[in-house]
Structure formats: structure tokens, C-alpha cells
Amino acid sequence: QLQLQESGPGLVKPSEAVSLTCTVSGGSLTTTSYSWAWIRQSPGQGLEWIGSIYDSGTAYYNPSFKSRVTMSVDTSKNYFSLKFSSVIAADTATYYCARHDARQRYCSINICYFNWFDPWGPGTLVTVSS
Amino acid sequence: DIVMTQSPDSLAVSLGERATINCKSSQSVLYSVDNKNYLGWYQQKPGQPPKLLIYWASTREFGVPDRFSGSGSGTDFTLTISSLQAEDVAVYYCQQYYERVSTFGQGTKVEIK
Numbered sequence: 378q379l380q381l382q383e384s385g386p387g388l389v390k391p392s393e394a395v396s397l398t399c400t401v402s403g404g405s406l407t408t409t410s411y412s413w414a415w416i417r418q419s420p421g422q423g424l425e426w427i428g429s430i431y432d433s434g435t436a437y438y439n440p441s442f443k444s445r446v447t448m449s450v451d452t453s454k455n456y457f458s459l460k461f462s463s464v465i466a467a468d469t470a471t472y473y474c475a476r477h478d479a480r481q482r483y484c485s486i487n488i489c490y491f492n493w494f495d496p497w498g499p500g501t502l503v504t505v506s507s
Numbered sequence: 508d509i510v511m512t513q514s515p516d517s518l519a520v521s522l523g524e525r526a527t528i529n530c531k532s533s534q535s536v537l538y539s540v541d542n543k544n545y546l547g548w549y550q551q552k553p554g555q556p557p558k559l560l561i562y563w564a565s566t567r568e569f570g571v572p573d574r575f576s577g578s579g580s581g582t583d584f585t586l587t588i589s590s591l592q593a594e595d596v597a598v599y600y601c602q603q604y605y606e607r608v609s610t611f612g613q614g615t616k617v618e619i620k
Contacts, residue, residue: 424557424600424611439608473556492604493547495568497556 379404381474381498388504395461399474399498406452407432413450414477414494415459419470429477429491430457437489464505471500509533509603513612519620526588528615530601535581538605545605548577548586551614552597560599561586593619 385397399413406413412429419425428438428448436448450457461468478492510533520526536545544564549557559568561577564584574589588595596619601612 423613424602426609437607475556478562488607490604490607491609492545493559493562493602494557495559497558500556 379476379496381476381496383472383474383498383501385472385501385503387502388506389464390507391465391505392463395464395468395503397459397472397474397501397503398456399458400456402455406450406455406457410478410480412437412477412479412489412491413457414475414491415448416473416475416494416497417468417470418473418500419467421467422470427459429489435486437491464503466505469503469505471502473500474498508608508610509536509606511601511603511610511612513599513601513615515615516613517616517618519618520588520591521620522593523590524620526591526595526617528586528599528617530579530584530586530612532582532584532603532605536603536605537581544580544584545603546577546579546584547602547604548575549600549602550595550597551600557600588617591617591619 380402382400389395412431414429415427417425426439427442430436430448430450432452434450445462447460475494475497482490512531514529546564548561550560551557560571560575565577576587578585598614598616600614
């Protein structure tokens with residue numbers, strides 16, 4: 378059974394760089410039918426898709442986050458990561474990683490369409506505060 | 508981005524009664540080429556991540572009880588719990604995946620009356 382587990386720093390200060398990791402067990406990151414996603418949930422903004430990455434390392438981002446985030450993947454260790462270059466208080470949220478279904482959707486180097494998210498990790502809370 | 512609006516924000520239903528949650532998209536999520544509605548429903552229980560219940564607007568995920576059903580097309584969708592059980596207390600979200608930037612509704616909280 379595929380399981381995902383997020384890890385992160387918990388409490389960070391504004392303007393700091395933040396990295397989150399999602400470790401996948403019970404399955405492989407190496408698949409063309411699925412990508413691997415980050416989604417966050419905050420009381421103010423609800424659920425927001427941040428971006429998704431394939432095992433090839435090609436990532437697709439929500440334009441709302443593109444200038445501030447970078448995703449990476451390590452298929453040998455079965456994990457993928459999200460990095461914020463600089464965080465603000467509004468980035469306080471629970472961050473989830475999830476498998477992003479991509480079957481029968483169009484995908485090119487510049488644009489990619491995906492389906493639903495399943496399964497999700499339990500989430501990690503990131504609090505941005507001085 | 509497509510805006511997803513759910514109604515009501517919360518509802519209280521007696522055990523064994525029907526619960527109905529609505530979701531409206533700001534533009535159609537029906538793709539004419541394959542006649543599929545690019546819409547999913549999730550259930551989130553307290554302290555847990557969202558769990559996929561339904562995709563393609565009406566296809567139940569494996570293992571989801573058949574008291575959960577999805578319907579609708581175009582811009583208007585409904586999630587129905589035919590006979591509410593205590594374990595169904597949760598927040599329910601709709602998600603459109605028609606556009607490359609997927610978006611979610613704000614959630615509907617279901618409680619026991």
C-alpha cells in the first residue's frame with residue numbers, strides 16, 4: 378500500500394528558506410502515470426495546489442507559487458522535495474504531499490494537465506513567525 | 508483559475524438521513540471530447556488529510572461505501588450521503604481538474620443533528 382510521509386522544520390522565521398520532504402513507501406516514484414504533488418491548507422486560503430513533479434525531474438507549478446518554489450526528486454531514495462526561497466507569514470499552513478494522477482492527460486515540457494490527488498500524506502505544519 | 512463554490516458551508520443531519528452538498532464551478536468542467544466532468548470529491552476528517560471519494564464527478568473510489576454518490580454536469584454538482592453515519596462527520600471538498608491549475612471548493616462541514 379502506497380504511503381507518503383512529509384517532514385519539515387515546523388517553526389521558521391519570515392524571509393528564511395524552507396525545505397520540505399516527502400518520503401514514499403510501498404511503491405516507486407518511477408512511473409509515467411502519476412506525478413508527485415505538494416498541496417497546502419490554511420484557514421485563509423483553503424486547499425491550494427503548489428506544484429507537481431515527475432520522476433524525470435520535470436516540475437509544473439501553480440503560477441501563484443512559481444517564483445518562490447522549487448521542487449526536486451530523488452528516485453534512488455524514493456523522496457521528493459519542495460523548497461521555498463523565502464517565506465512570509467501567509468505561508469503558514471499544513472503542507473501535504475500526494476500522488477497526482479496523470480493518466481490520459483495531455484503533458485508537454487511546457488504544460489501538463491493532471492487529475493485527482495490520491496493518496497495523501499498526513500501533512501506537516503509549517504508556522505512562519507518571528 | 509476556475510472558482511469552486513460549495514453550499515452550504517455547514518449542515519447538520521440526523522443519523523440515517525440524507526446529506527446533500529452542492530458545488531458550483533465558475534466555468535464548465537465538462538470536456539466535450541470525452542464527455543467527462545473533471546471533478547472530484549474528498550472527505551477530510553479532523554486531524555487527517557483529505558481522502559478521495561469520487562472522481563469523474565460520479566465514479567466512486569475503490570472501497571468507498573455506496574451511500575456516497577456524486578452527480579451533476581457542466582457547472583453544477585452534488586455529493587449525496589444517502590444515509591448519514593456517525594463516521595461521516597467531516598469536511599467535504601470538491602476539486603476541479605479541468606484546467607492545469609486544479610482548484611478546490613472552500614469545504615462543507617457535515618455534523619450530526
